[in-house]
Amino acid sequence: GAVVSQHPSWVICKSGTSVKIECRSLDFQATTMFWYRQFPKQSLMLMATSNEGSKATYEQGVEKDKFLINHASLTLSTLTVTSAHPEDSSFYICSARGQRQPQHFGDGTRLSIL
Amino acid sequence: AQSVTQPDIHITVSEGASLELRCNYSYGATPYLFWYVQSPGQGLQLLLKYFSGDTLVQGIKGFEAEFKRSQSSFNLRKPSVHWSDAAEYFCAVGVDQGAQKLVFGQGTRLTINP
Numbered sequence: 632g633a634v635v636s637q638h639p640s641w642v643i644c645k646s647g648t649s650v651k652i653e654c655r656s657l658d659f660q661a662t663t664m665f666w667y668r669q670f671p672k673q674s675l676m677l678m679a680t681s682n683e684g685s686k687a688t689y690e691q692g693v694e695k696d697k698f699l700i701n702h703a704s705l706t707l708s709t710l711t712v713t714s715a716h717p718e719d720s721s722f723y724i725c726s727a728r729g730q731r732q733p734q735h736f737g738d739g740t741r742l743s744i745l
Numbered sequence: 746a747q748s749v750t751q752p753d754i755h756i757t758v759s760e761g762a763s764l765e766l767r768c769n770y771s772y773g774a775t776p777y778l779f780w781y782v783q784s785p786g787q788g789l790q791l792l793l794k795y796f797s798g799d800t801l802v803q804g805i806k807g808f809e810a811e812f813k814r815s816q817s818s819f820n821l822r823k824p825s826v827h828w829s830d831a832a833e834y835f836c837a838v839g840v841d842q843g844a845q846k847l848v849f850g851q852g853t854r855l856t857i858n859p
Contacts, residue, residue, distance in 0.1 A: 637788070663845060674835065674849045675789075724788050733779065734847060736788035 634658055635727050637737030645745055646717060652710045652740045654725030661727035664708035665734060666700060669722040681708055715744045747772045747840040751850035759858045760828050766821040766853050768810075768836030777839030778819040779847065780810055784832045792834075795819065806830070831857045 634657040644650055654664055663682050667675040681687040681702035689695050697719075699711040708727070712719050720743050726734040748771045758764055770776055777796050781789035793804025800812040810821045819836060833854050837847040 635788070665846075674851050677846065677848075680846065722786075726789075728845075733791055733794050735791065736781070738788040739786070741786070 635661075635725065635735045635737040637725055637740055639740060640738060641741045641743075643743045643745060644715060647714055650712045650715055650742060652712075652723055652725070652742075654708045654710070654727065654737055656706045656727040656729075656735075659727075659729045659732070660705040661708070661729055662705065663728050664702055665726045665728075666698070666708075666710050667724045667726070669724060669739070671722075675724060678710075712742065715742070717744045720744045747838060747848050749836050749838050749848055749850035751834075751836055751853050753853045754851065755854045755856065757856040757858060758826055761825050764821075764823045764826045764830070764855070766834050766836075766855070768819045768821065768850060769817050770819065770836075770838045771817065772838050772840065776819075778810075778812060779837040779839070780804065780808070780819075780821050781835045781837060781849075782806075782832045783835065783852075789835065792821070826855075826857055828857045828859065831855055 636655045638653045666678045669675050678693045679687045679689045679700050681700050683702050683705050687700035702708040722739050724739040726736045728734045750769045752767050779794045780792040783789045792808050793802045795802045795812045802810050808823050812819050833852045835852045836850040840846050
């Protein structure tokens with residue numbers, strides 16, 4: 632079946648640093664990738680949608696300059712949390728879909744900002 | 746606005762017992778409906794989906810769901826649960842053409858008693 636790999640699975644960093652999270656579709660071409668944020672014991676909140684080769688579309692309330700998304704190829708999208716602060720600590724999940732396919736999710740990245 | 750409601754935050758059933766997780770949606774057009782399962786600290790795995798056709802949908806791991814338009818429901822069922830089914834379950838509706846964007850319910854946490 633379709634596999635989406637997310638890396639790293641867990642990252643701890645100091646406040647003020649930037650963190651990059653990668654999302655790769657391993658066995659299919661992902662025309663669209665999605666980035667979600669999940670708070671403890673809550674549902675997934677869509678942050679942005681990215682299509683290969685074009686700018687990401689951000690949901691209302693999501694800071695574009697804080698959460699930089701790049702979708703440079705059909706198999707890779709990256710989320711960079713810039714100048715991260717403790718309130719950015721969360722579980723970030725990506726998903727990817729190809730043509731006429733449902734979304735397939737990565738295993739998530741737990742981000743802890745000290 | 747589109748929304749998904751999972752009325753039960755937490756359900757406990759005994760191993761071997763039957764299971765039904767409720768999901769109600771609010772969406773003006775024909776919905777694309779999904780059930781996902783999430784184990785602790787991991788991403789989401791697709792259990793099943795409904796796009797059109799037969800309203801009883803079979804999924805993986807012995808799960809099934811029935812789409813009832815008159816009740817705006819898409820309940821998930823399993824005749825006999827296993828301890829490994831303990832997880833968080835999310836119902837979702839695709840809210841744009843081609844189900845690109847998903848709106849998730851709040852999730853139902855399933856606990857299995859031995």
